[in-house]
Amino acid sequence: MLKHFLIFISFFTFSFISSSEARVYLDINAPTFVQIPIILTKWKSMDKTPPSFSEKVYEILAKDLTLSGFFKVIDVHHLPLTLQEREGVPNTASLQEWIPAGGEILLAGETLLESGGLNFKLKFHLFDLVEQKHVIGKQYEGPLQALRSAVHRMADEVVLQITGEKGVHNTKIAYAVLQGTGKEIFISDFDGANVKQVTQNQSINLSPAWSPDGKKIAFTSYLKRNPDLYLIDVDGKNLQRFSYYPGLNVSPSWSPDGKKIALMIGMEGKSDIFLIDTNGGNPRRLTKGHGNEASPTWSPDGESIAFVSDRSGSPQIYIMARDGTNIRRLTFEGSYNTNPSWSPKGDRIAFCGRVEGRFHIFTIGGDGSGLRRMTSNPGNNESPSWSPDGRYIAFSSNRTGASKIFIMNANGFNQRVLTPSKGGESSPAWSRRFE
Amino acid sequence: MTRKSLTITILILCLGLIMIGCPKKPVVREEPSAKKEEAAKIEAERMAKERESKAKEEFEKSLVAKRTPGIEGEVFESSLLKDNHFDFDKYDIRPKDVAILRENAALLKKYPKVKIQIEGHCDERGTVEYNLALGERRATSTKNYLVSLGISADRLSTISYGKERPLDPGHNEEAWTKNRRAHTVITAK
Numbered sequence: 369m370l371k372h373f374l375i376f377i378s379f380f381t382f383s384f385i386s387s388s389e390a391r392v393y394l395d396i397n398a399p400t401f402v403q404i405p406i407i408l409t410k411w412k413s414m415d416k417t418p419p420s421f422s423e424k425v426y427e428i429l430a431k432d433l434t435l436s437g438f439f440k441v442i443d444v445h446h447l448p449l450t451l452q453e454r455e456g457v458p459n460t461a462s463l464q465e466w467i468p469a470g471g472e473i474l475l476a477g478e479t480l481l482e483s484g485g486l487n488f489k490l491k492f493h494l495f496d497l498v499e500q501k502h503v504i505g506k507q508y509e510g511p512l513q514a515l516r517s518a519v520h521r522m523a524d525e526v527v528l529q530i531t532g533e534k535g536v537h538n539t540k541i542a543y544a545v546l547q548g549t550g551k552e553i554f555i556s557d558f559d560g561a562n563v564k565q566v567t568q569n570q571s572i573n574l575s576p577a578w579s580p581d582g583k584k585i586a587f588t589s590y591l592k593r594n595p596d597l598y599l600i601d602v603d604g605k606n607l608q609r610f611s612y613y614p615g616l617n618v619s620p621s622w623s624p625d626g627k628k629i630a631l632m633i634g635m636e637g638k639s640d641i642f643l644i645d646t647n648g649g650n651p652r653r654l655t656k657g658h659g660n661e662a663s664p665t666w667s668p669d670g671e672s673i674a675f676v677s678d679r680s681g682s683p684q685i686y687i688m689a690r691d692g693t694n695i696r697r698l699t700f701e702g703s704y705n706t707n708p709s710w711s712p713k714g715d716r717i718a719f720c721g722r723v724e725g726r727f728h729i730f731t732i733g734g735d736g737s738g739l740r741r742m743t744s745n746p747g748n749n750e751s752p753s754w755s756p757d758g759r760y761i762a763f764s765s766n767r768t769g770a771s772k773i774f775i776m777n778a779n780g781f782n783q784r785v786l787t788p789s790k791g792g793e794s795s796p797a798w799s800r801r802f803e
Numbered sequence: 804m805t806r807k808s809l810t811i812t813i814l815i816l817c818l819g820l821i822m823i824g825c826p827k828k829p830v831v832r833e834e835p836s837a838k839k840e841e842a843a844k845i846e847a848e849r850m851a852k853e854r855e856s857k858a859k860e861e862f863e864k865s866l867v868a869k870r871t872p873g874i875e876g877e878v879f880e881s882s883l884l885k886d887n888h889f890d891f892d893k894y895d896i897r898p899k900d901v902a903i904l905r906e907n908a909a910l911l912k913k914y915p916k917v918k919i920q921i922e923g924h925c926d927e928r929g930t931v932e933y934n935l936a937l938g939e940r941r942a943t944s945t946k947n948y949l950v951s952l953g954i955s956a957d958r959l960s961t962i963s964y965g966k967e968r969p970l971d972p973g974h975n976e977e978a979w980t981k982n983r984r985a986h987t988v989i990t991a992k
Contacts, residue, residue, distance in 0.1 A: 549968065550873050571873025572967045574931055592875050594962060595935065616939055616963060619932045632932065634963070637894070637943030639936050660940075662932050676933075683933065706930045720930060727930070750930050795931060 401779075403440040404530060406433060407471035407497070410444050412456035414480040422479045425490060425519055429475075431559055432523035432537045435775070437760070437782035438530060442471050457493045463500045472498050475526065487511055492522055494529055504529055516562065517802075536755045540799040541762055542566070542576040542585055543773050546792030553587050555602060555799075558755075560787030566604050577620040577629075578799045579646075585797075586610065586620035586629060597631055611644055611651070619663045622646075623670050623690075630654070630664035630673055641675050641692075654692035665710045665717075666690075667734075674698065674708040674717050685719050687734070698736050705730075707751050711778075712800075713758030718742075720750045720763075729763050731778070742780035749774075753798045762786065762796040862914065869988065878920065878988040883910055887945060889983040891926070894940040896948050904945070907987065908952035918991040921945045923963045924970070926979035931965060938963030945985040960990065 408430055411422035426443075433439045444452050447469050457476045458466070466474055477492035493505040506525055508518040520537035527535030539558045544551040553566040553573050566585060567573045574588040574595070585602060588595050596612040597620055611617040616634030623630070626646060633642045633653075641654045641661045655661040659679030666673055674687045685699040685708045699705040704722035711717065716731045716738075723741075727748040732739045743749040747767030754761055758778060765774045770791020776783040786796070866879040884907050887900035896904065911917060923942030925934040942961035950956050971978035 548872075551967070569873050572964070574935075574967070590874050590964075614960070616935055618935055632936075634936055634939045636961075637940040639939070660936055662936055663930075704929075706933050722929075725928075748928075 401438075403438060404473060405440045405442055405471045406473040406475060406526075407442045407447070407466060407469050408433070408444070409447075409451070409458075409466075409474065409476045410453060410455040411476075412478045414478055417479055417481045421481055421488075422477075425477070425479055425515070428516060428519040428559070428561075429477075429523055432520060432535070433526060435559055435784070436523065436527050436535055436537075437777040438527060439473075442469060457491075457505075458495070460495070460500065460502055463495055463497060466497055472496070473503075473530065485512070488515055488518070490518060490522065492526075494526060516557070520558070533757060533759075536757050536760065536801060538802045539756060540582070540802070541753075541773065541786060541796050542578060542799070543764075543793050543796045544574055544576065544587075546794075551794075553585060553600075554793075555585075556787055560785075563787065564602075566600060566602060568604065575619055575795050576797045577622055578797055579622050580624055580626040580800055582799045582802055586622065586631075588618045588620075597629075610648060611642075621664045621666055621673075623666050624668055625670055630666065632662045632664065634660075641673065643690075654688065654690075655695075656692070663707055665708045667710050668712045668714045674710055676706045676708065685717065685732075698732060698734075699739075700736070701739060709752045709754055709761075710734075711754045711758040712756050715758075716778075718752035718754065718761055720752065729761065729776075729780075731761075740780070742776065743783070751795045753796050754778075755798050756800045760798075762798050764794045764796060766791075858913070862910070863992075866989065866992065876990075878990055879992060880988055881910075884919070884987040884989075886984045886986050888980070889941055889985070891928075891979070891983065892937070894923075894937060894944050896944055904948050905952065908949050908954055911949070911954050911958065914992070916992065917989055918958045918960070919987050920960045920962055920990050921949075922968075922986045922988065923961065924968060924982055924984050924986060925966045926982045927966045927969060927974065928979065929966070931967075935963050935965035938965045941983075941985050 411426045413419050413422045430441055430443055434441050451469055456478060474495040474497055475492060477490065480489040489507060489509045491507045494503040496503050508522060510518055517538060523537045524535040537558055540555050542553060542555045545554050550570050550572050551574060552568060553576050554563060555566055556563040569591060572590040576585045576587045578585060583602060584599050586597060586599050589598050594612065594614060595616050595618055597610045597617040599608045599610050600606065611631060613633050613635060616632060616639060618632050620629050620631045628643050628645055630641060630643050632639050639660045639662055641664050642651055643654055644651045657679065659677045662676045664673045664675045671690055672687055673690055674685055676683050677686045682703045683706050684697055685705050686695055686697050688695040702721045705719050707720040709718045716733055718729060718731045720727050721730045727750050729742040729749045729752045730739060731742060745767040747765050749763050749765045752761045752763045760775055761778055762773060762775050764771050771794050772789060772791050773786040773793045773796045774783055775786055862883060865881040865883045868877055869880050870877050885903045887903050921942045923938030925938050942963055946959045946961050949959055969982045971981045
């Protein structure tokens with residue numbers, strides 16, 4: 369199990385220079401946008417810091433910025449030969465030397481290892497090559513085990529400077545992985561690194577969902593020969609059997625205040641949405657009537673729940689108030705719409721719809737307007753889950769053969785696999801930011 | 804003895820036999836018949852018992868203990884209890900599977916102590932949650948059919964495995980057809 373997964377990490381950030389006025393370079397809310405070309409110059413290792421340390425920092429940062437989808441990263445290998453070995457922070461007067469490299473933004477940095485390699489200091493500076501000016505500089509320091517997290521924070525800061533909102537590089541994704549005849553729950557960082565196994569029980573473990581504080585995961589398991597709902601700490605400790613009606617106890621969704629869990633309970637061939645307090649008490653049925661209901665997802669204000677119902681004869685997405693009243697149908701196109709996921713920004717709902725026998729990711733406005741199809745490959749694409757900033761969607765896809773976790777920008781661009789694997793991953797769930 | 808005297812003797816003996824036999828006819832004839840019938844009955848019972856014990860032996864021989872890692876408890880599978888299958892996205896009992904369920908029900912009537920769990924399974928198409936619900940409905944419709952054939956509901960439990968436990972891991976119509984099934988395991992014998 370994950371013994372020391374949540375090591376208490378602390379480090380300091382110093383912002384020692386800042387721009388006179390904030391400027392947003394990229395409107396990422398536009399349906400399409402052109403990626404900003406950013407030059408990443410060679411990082412400088414100060415004192416006796418080995419060059420390999422700078423290379424490691426550089427690699428994590430370059431991958432983060434690429435994964436953000438907002439940048440066209442021009443790394444050292446894509447610089448003119450004369451600039452490849454140029455390291456450290458340039459002064460503003462010499463910025464025009466970088467113009468032949470074709471970037472609009474330049475990022476330079478330095479590393480320093482102290483205390484016999486136990487502590488690090490990282491410093492980065494961002495320059496606007498079009499206006500030939502310095503934008504921001506920041507320094508991060510901390511113990512070595514916080515390095516990856518510090519670099520993610522740095523990438524978040526770069527994204528903030530360019531887009532006006534910080535990135536999600538300090539988030540995690542939980543998912544189920546096929547192992548033998550069962551499935552286990554895993555988590556990884558946003559960049560696919562730092563993979564940890566949460567369950568290790570050889571059972572069938574399904575549909576993970578994060579608690580809003582990022583400390584627990586709700587999931588379904590067959591441990592007691594029934595699909596019961598369990599809660600577990602992200603380090604694999606404190607397994608708790610949470611809901612165990614004979615029948616289905618599946619598809620959990622935590623309320624934004626962390627006090628309730630909505631789930632689907634199915635008995636005698638009929639399923640409904642239930643609400644149970646996080647302490648296990650006060651179970652109540654929200655949906656009544658003839659239909660089968662499934663897959664609840666909370667609106668970010670905690671006032672509404674979107675869910676799937678077959679009351680019209682085919683599975684469609686519906687929205688109701690959190691007390692089960694005021695039900696309205698959201699999707700009318702297609703005959704099979706499931707897996708709704710409400711954007712943390714509140715404006716859109718992603719779901720999985722069937723088109724000509726294949727499953728694809730769609731998004732739709734909360735008022736039913738602006739239906740957009742996000743995937744169009746020859747595979748199946750299922751289980752969408754939004755990033756906490758609502759700018760990305762994780763989902764599973766078997767477009768390359770076995771099912772893998774993919775990430776895309778919320779406009780459908782920049783679709784890429786989360787982590788290289790032989791496949792068998794499904795049901796991704798995106799955490800909130802770990803601050 | 805002359806030939807004539809022999810003939811007479813036989814006739815007299817025969818007459819005598821007839822004369823002796825006549826008044827006692829009901830008794831004489833009934834006694835061996837009742838014995839025969841009783842014997843036949845006993846024999847039939849013995850054979851029935853033998854058949855039953857043979858069948859029971861056959862049933863018991865057919866049982867295979869099944870333990871699954873990560874899933875609590877031991878169950879048994881019997882080759883005498885057959886799977887029924889379903890059409891894509893459907894959970895109603897197909898007419899061609901009625902005979903299978905009648906046979907399963909007959910077996911359950913023969914062994915009233917046996918309790919079973921009906922597992923609903925699906926093919927890989929569709930989402931995890933949707934298939935869990937579909938599998939639950941397949942198991943339930945199979946259970947309800949057995950109840951309609953006279954099996955007590957408290958002997959029948961259901962579980963849905965959705966698309967999580969395919970019989971055939973293939974990604975084609977042949978595999979899907981096999982995987983859309985209700986499978987029976989024995990939870991008490």
